[in-house]
Amino acid sequence: MDLYEKLLEELKRAVRILPPDVEALIMSARSREESALGRMVLDRIAENISAARSGPVPLCQDCGMFHALVRVGRSCPYSMAEIGDEITRACRDAAEEAWYRRSTVSDPVYDRVNTGDNLPVVFNWELVDGASVTADILLKGFGSENCSSVRMLRPTDGEDGVIGAVLDMVRAAGGKPCPPMFLGIGIGGTMDKAAMLSKKALVREAGSRHPDPRYAKLEETILERVNSLGIGPGGLGGCCSALSVAVETCPTHIAGLPVALSVNCWADRKAHVEVM
Amino acid sequence: MRLELPYDEEDLLAVRAGEEVLLSGILHVGRDQVHRRLCGALETGSPLPFDFRGSAIYYMGPSPAPAGHVIGAAGPTTSARMDPYSPMLLEKGLRVMVGKGPRSSAVTDAVARYHGLYLYAYGGCGALYSSCIRSSRIIAYPELGPEALLELVVEDFPTICLIDSTGGQC
Ligand code: SF4
Numbered sequence A: 001m002d003l004y005e006k007l008l009e010e011l012k013r014a015v016r017i018l019p020p021d022v023e024a025l026i027m028s029a030r031s032r033e034e035s036a037l038g039r040m041v042l043d044r045i046a047e048n049i050s051a052a053r054s055g056p057v058p059l060c061q062d063c064g065m066f067h068a069l070v071r072v073g074r075s076c077p078y079s080m081a082e083i084g085d086e087i088t089r090a091c092r093d094a095a096e097e098a099w100y101r102r103s104t105v106s107d108p109v110y111d112r113v114n115t116g117d118n119l120p121v122v123f124n125w126e127l128v129d130g131a132s133v134t135a136d137i138l139l140k141g142f143g144s145e146n147c148s149s150v151r152m153l154r155p156t157d158g159e160d161g162v163i164g165a166v167l168d169m170v171r172a173a174g175g176k177p178c179p180p181m182f183l184g185i186g187i188g189g190t191m192d193k194a195a196m197l198s199k200k201a202l203v204r205e206a207g208s209r210h211p212d213p214r215y216a217k218l219e220e221t222i223l224e225r226v227n228s229l230g231i232g233p234g235g236l237g238g239c240c241s242a243l244s245v246a247v248e249t250c251p252t253h254i255a256g257l258p259v260a261l262s263v264n265c266w267a268d269r270k271a272h273v274e275v276m
Numbered sequence B: 001m002r003l004e005l006p007y008d009e010e011d012l013l014a015v016r017a018g019e020e021v022l023l024s025g026i027l028h029v030g031r032d033q034v035h036r037r038l039c040g041a042l043e044t045g046s047p048l049p050f051d052f053r054g055s056a057i058y059y060m061g062p063s064p065a066p067a068g069h070v071i072g073a074a075g076p077t078t079s080a081r082m083d084p085y086s087p088m089l090l091e092k093g094l095r096v097m098v099g100k101g102p103r104s105s106a107v108t109d110a111v112a113r114y115h116g117l118y119l120y121a122y123g124g125c126g127a128l129y130s131s132c133i134r135s136s137r138i139i140a141y142p143e144l145g146p147e148a149l150l151e152l153v154v155e156d157f158p159t160i161c162l163i164d165s166t167g168g169q170c
Helices: A003-014 A020-032 A036-053 A080-097 A158-173 A191-203 A213-227 B009-013 B032-044 B086-091 B105-113 B126-130 B142-147
Strands: A065-073 A122-128 A133-140 A149-153 A181-189 A242-252 A257-264 A270-275 B002-005 B020-029 B056-058 B096-099 B117-121 B133-140 B149-163
Touching: A003 A080, A003 A133, A003 A270, A020 A036, A020 A242, A036 B126, A036 B149, A065 A080, A065 A191, A080 A122, A080 A133, A122 A191, A133 A191, A149 A158, A149 A191, A158 A181, A158 A213, A158 A257, A181 A191, A181 A213, A191 A242, A191 A257, A191 A270, A213 A242, B002 B009, B020 B117, B032 B086, B032 B142, B086 B105, B105 B117, B105 B149
Parallel strands: A065 A122, A181 A242, B002 B020, B020 B056, B056 B096, B096 B117
Antiparallel strands: A065 A133, A133 A270, A149 A257, A181 A257, B020 B149, B117 B149, B133 B149
């Protein structure tokens, strides 16, 4: 298995160079943004993107927390232990070799001592058909992660309830998550499952639409409504507050409608590797 | 417009909310833990690690410097976390703050009362800011690692004024 080698290279890139789908959406926002301050912010972001591409310095000093979504094929010959260890090793070595800031602390409440290697990785596992292993790693910055949250809606709240909850959360985020934002929304399951789905939504190609036309429409409606909040690039006002909204769903209980929002900043950094 | 650091307090009066301000000169860096310690020092009357007069403080914690570079990525962190401490620093003579995101009304009031400035630094633009920094050294609290108190020398460091000395906002 060459998961380690491939992922190490991907992670060394990911901290400096955005995926093409993400960069394309940022660049297209520059011609759409109506506010002068908003355009100034987008221009500086574009300058930053080229500065990071041409040297060893990361795009942003917050190189995030490693968040891995791993899809393991049912007939894949590797064990979960082997796959997990290779991913962890690739993350640790990428942090060292690509000048990541070490931002992980050992204990959340009491010690808060830096682990020194950006580990542990946050893992989410999914069993899928086939024989391959797919790893999607988000470099999850915390200015934006601090704006993520979950709401447990009533089962009868429906589409309007979902839209209202997301707009509330985005309004509360305002300029804090370094807009323009990329939004991942998880709907259904239990509280934790919805949260996990919201991360899975973030690894989907930015700007792609859900295969179910009703959810595709919901994504479009939320994007439109978020952009009419006027938050704008950097929170300085404007129409480009979010560039992408992706929804992922799963079955849930008769008594509930969990809705989770993962907010990502314009620095929507990720690595993607597939091995057979 | 350009602002040389350290500044004369009169220089700040000319800056208006919504204007781009390019900073050049000495810029101090401190975030959460530094703020806690500075306020602690002010409360106990202990000496401060730098002179507040003419100073600007930037909310930032850099990534490690690659070989041959002065500093790594060096973009702003969220200013709101410094809100509880900023009015006290303004009262004691600090006038210019640089960070990202909105401030509390207590901070806005204090900026107007002491005729200071709150400048927005472009969020997430760590590589761009790295290229505006000519030198960096730790002047206090080295044990805080990436959160230590730094003194930078910057050149044409781009910001936008969000709160000006009259309390004007954009
Ligand atoms: S929110 Fe994102 S772009 Fe902004 S400072 Fe944090 S990681 Fe960087």
